Amino acid sequence: MLATYFPLLVLLLLSSGAIAFLIFLSIAIGPQKRSEIKQDPFECGTLGTGDARGRFGVRFYLVALLFVLFDIEIVFMYPWAVGAIELGWYGFCAMLSFVSVLAVGLAYVWKRGVLDWN
Numbered sequence: 001m002l003a004t005y006f007p008l009l010v011l012l013l014l015s016s017g018a019i020a021f022l023i024f025l026s027i028a029i030g031p032q033k034r035s036e037i038k039q040d041p042f043e044c045g046t047l048g049t050g051d052a053r054g055r056f057g058v059r060f061y062l063v064a065l066l067f068v069l070f071d072i073e074i075v076f077m078y079p080w081a082v083g084a085i086e087l088g089w090y091g092f093c094a095m096l097s098f099v100s101v102l103a104v105g106l107a108y109v110w111k112r113g114v115l116d117w118n
Contacts, residue, residue, distance in 0.1 A: 062114050073102055 031038075080087065080095050087094075109115060 059114065066109060066114070
């Protein structure tokens, strides 16, 4: 039984050693001079403005949730597309009902103006 877990133990020890070695190297070789400018966060070449804990509008969260929803839709559609021939008409009708419910949801969200950024 121990022989089956031995390669896993060796991998764990080697990866832990590599991580410890790389952390030691970054401490030993890395820059040691600290200043206010070096400690300031860098954002894509622009100076940071405002607080990082600022409030965002609800629209950002709604769009993020909609993205996750339709991303999961694609995850469910891929296996169906692979096995569409074997599923036949029953699979087609099931996927048609699934997509129609999502289409009604998308029409509702579109009508409510969630996707408008103006």
